[in-house]
Amino acid sequence: MEKKIAVLNGDGIGPEVTAQSIKVLNAVAQQYGHIFHYKEALVGADAIDKTGTALPSETIDICLDSDAVLFGAVGHPKYDSDPSAKVRPEQALFGLRQALGLFANIRPVITYSGLQHLSPFKASHLEGVDIVIFRELTGGIYFGEKHTSDDGNKASDECVYTRPEIERIAHLAFKLAQGRKKKVTLLDKSNVLETSRLWRKVVQDIAAQYPDVTAEYMYVDNAAVQVILNPKQFDVILTENMFGDIISDEASVLNGSMGMLPSASVGNGTALFEPIHGTFPKAAGKDIANPIGSILSAALMLEYFGLKEEAQAIRDAIDWTLQHNFVTKDIDPMNFYFTSTIGDLVSEYV
Amino acid sequence: MEKKIAVLNGDGIGPEVTAQSIKVLNAVAQQYGHIFHYKEALVGADAIDKTGTALPSETIDICLDSDAVLFGAVGHPKYDSDPSAKVRPEQALFGLRQALGLFANIRPVITYSGLQHLSPFKASHLEGVDIVIFRELTGGIYFGEKHTSDDGNKASDECVYTRPEIERIAHLAFKLAQGRKKKVTLLDKSNVLETSRLWRKVVQDIAAQYPDVTAEYMYVDNAAVQVILNPKQFDVILTENMFGDIISDEASVLNGSMGMLPSASVGNGTALFEPIHGTFPKAAGKDIANPIGSILSAALMLEYFGLKEEAQAIRDAIDWTLQHNFVTKDIDPMNFYFTSTIGDLVSEYV
Ligand SMILES: CC(C)[C@H](C(=O)O)[C@@H](O)C(=O)O
Ligand SMILES: CC(C)[C@H](C(=O)O)[C@@H](O)C(=O)O
Numbered sequence: 196m197e198k199k200i201a202v203l204n205g206d207g208i209g210p211e212v213t214a215q216s217i218k219v220l221n222a223v224a225q226q227y228g229h230i231f232h233y234k235e236a237l238v239g240a241d242a243i244d245k246t247g248t249a250l251p252s253e254t255i256d257i258c259l260d261s262d263a264v265l266f267g268a269v270g271h272p273k274y275d276s277d278p279s280a281k282v283r284p285e286q287a288l289f290g291l292r293q294a295l296g297l298f299a300n301i302r303p304v305i306t307y308s309g310l311q312h313l314s315p316f317k318a319s320h321l322e323g324v325d326i327v328i329f330r331e332l333t334g335g336i337y338f339g340e341k342h343t344s345d346d347g348n349k350a351s352d353e354c355v356y357t358r359p360e361i362e363r364i365a366h367l368a369f370k371l372a373q374g375r376k377k378k379v380t381l382l383d384k385s386n387v388l389e390t391s392r393l394w395r396k397v398v399q400d401i402a403a404q405y406p407d408v409t410a411e412y413m414y415v416d417n418a419a420v421q422v423i424l425n426p427k428q429f430d431v432i433l434t435e436n437m438f439g440d441i442i443s444d445e446a447s448v449l450n451g452s453m454g455m456l457p458s459a460s461v462g463n464g465t466a467l468f469e470p471i472h473g474t475f476p477k478a479a480g481k482d483i484a485n486p487i488g489s490i491l492s493a494a495l496m497l498e499y500f501g502l503k504e505e506a507q508a509i510r511d512a513i514d515w516t517l518q519h520n521f522v523t524k525d526i527d528p529m530n531f532y533f534t535s536t537i538g539d540l541v542s543e544y545v
Numbered sequence: 546m547e548k549k550i551a552v553l554n555g556d557g558i559g560p561e562v563t564a565q566s567i568k569v570l571n572a573v574a575q576q577y578g579h580i581f582h583y584k585e586a587l588v589g590a591d592a593i594d595k596t597g598t599a600l601p602s603e604t605i606d607i608c609l610d611s612d613a614v615l616f617g618a619v620g621h622p623k624y625d626s627d628p629s630a631k632v633r634p635e636q637a638l639f640g641l642r643q644a645l646g647l648f649a650n651i652r653p654v655i656t657y658s659g660l661q662h663l664s665p666f667k668a669s670h671l672e673g674v675d676i677v678i679f680r681e682l683t684g685g686i687y688f689g690e691k692h693t694s695d696d697g698n699k700a701s702d703e704c705v706y707t708r709p710e711i712e713r714i715a716h717l718a719f720k721l722a723q724g725r726k727k728k729v730t731l732l733d734k735s736n737v738l739e740t741s742r743l744w745r746k747v748v749q750d751i752a753a754q755y756p757d758v759t760a761e762y763m764y765v766d767n768a769a770v771q772v773i774l775n776p777k778q779f780d781v782i783l784t785e786n787m788f789g790d791i792i793s794d795e796a797s798v799l800n801g802s803m804g805m806l807p808s809a810s811v812g813n814g815t816a817l818f819e820p821i822h823g824t825f826p827k828a829a830g831k832d833i834a835n836p837i838g839s840i841l842s843a844a845l846m847l848e849y850f851g852l853k854e855e856a857q858a859i860r861d862a863i864d865w866t867l868q869h870n871f872v873t874k875d876i877d878p879m880n881f882y883f884t885s886t887i888g889d890l891v892s893e894y895v
Binding site: 314393 | 628670
């Protein structure tokens, strides 16, 4: 198989962790006889510094011309203090989501027994947690009309959804559930919001087309409780953009480390793969960041290419490193390995 | 002191738990020489069954004519299945919030060492957690314009905020923080929403008037992580309606039991006090529900009346029952006391 991969390193620890994923992808290519072509492009604060914009049009073109995008992280402390500034690194995320039509963000949340010392939860609480969260990514209050009055004393944001926007991501969620524990839980606030009532109605319609999958409906405030109080009840979670932003981050705490979790954002054309962690500025350039979130994102990319065996080889390699305590400083501050060493070990094992 | 208290029992376990609070209030009245006049009014499914509406105008009148409202819970399984039905018990909540102008919902979140066996968290994680959450309650996406297209395939909800709406609740939060650990954390999504940018700007302005209080700003997705990963960092949390709905329920998991937590909703006139738990239909009428959330709500009411010593007497009584394992079935299913017994014990101790 031959594939074109756009590489968007971004800021902070982005370049370091992405470099490990490329090492691992190269090991997969060699082992299984694939050819991956990489093309780097600027994004985030790095792109602002070099071109004046967080998402240069050249970057969009490179992504559109690729089969998949491997994304690091964006953001820089020097832009953090003013969330209303005209040019900001995170604008690249919105821009990419829109330009590539990435309507579904998919986040698997699993737990590793080796990480339980890091977790605020009792060990017994975490065994067997295995959730996949589908968050709608190009609609809702993120992209609706926004206004601020001339005197600056009144502001508004509109949340809008249409049936087709809900249908396409609902189909993805129900299809995935068919190959898992056959349950989809929609999170909404249909006792308050019209958009939530639309979500519930459309998901009820779609659910009828998947009689082998159980559909459940839960208010988002209750879900914020249930995700931590009784996480094993969930299989696939489906929700709109803003609720998904909050609940998927919350659920990541179950894992014990933000550094270990991958994500995929898919649309109609190319797809984007990125760790859920941020730029972690304090660790940048020190070869101490955890590359597992990025490497697992590369594994999701291979699965997206249809390379299931290859993806599993990466997961096995990661399980092996964890079992042998080959971990980065965030997991074991006393006895740790470097970012690049983890990348080497996973590559060799593959 | 002489006060008029409207009693809105509502549905499910509402009447039982509220009855215990009244017992305790009567004990306080006797002990400290106050006079409390109670007036019952219909609300919720109970009101729908008897009058056809969840919030009869007579109920609003009784509340407006009272110094405070003691509220049980509303909701009934027979209305649960259809969140778009014309008449629903929860409408009483919105109606009361609007009619009484209850713009700030205040929820203290503390932990009890006796409850740690119920908590998904490690014991060490919970010691010393002491947070008060201020949730804006009469604005935002709850009360903005809502539309559904004629064909039912497009829906929208508008989130609107004005400077005065933010200022009045911000003042309450900063004032409370002055008597606590002197920190207010605003939760917003100011990297995405205009309304959040307005919140941040206004809170920065208000913060300048409280130089002894530290103001912090956190994105709500990160807050969903921090509240459970590092809850001790928070003192007073301030946020808008929808974020507050989600984050305050999430934070309640720290306590270990939804049955133990009170809330106050304040406005310009009368204020409303209610446990955060729901109607718990399975327990209704069995004298097994936990009345502590309601009794602590009564304590918040006394504080609101300026009766600090009396409120503290109730808290001491509750601590005493917990220390002696006088607890309801939700806390200890093997060795439990009845709802009414807990009410008696707290009253006697007071
Ligand atoms: C940076 C921010 C705008 C973004 C979002 O809210 O979508 C981030 O939190 C995420 O989840 O990717
Ligand atoms: C019942 C519901 C409409 C209500 C809300 O969202 O405000 C409830 O969740 C609450 O927090 O009081």
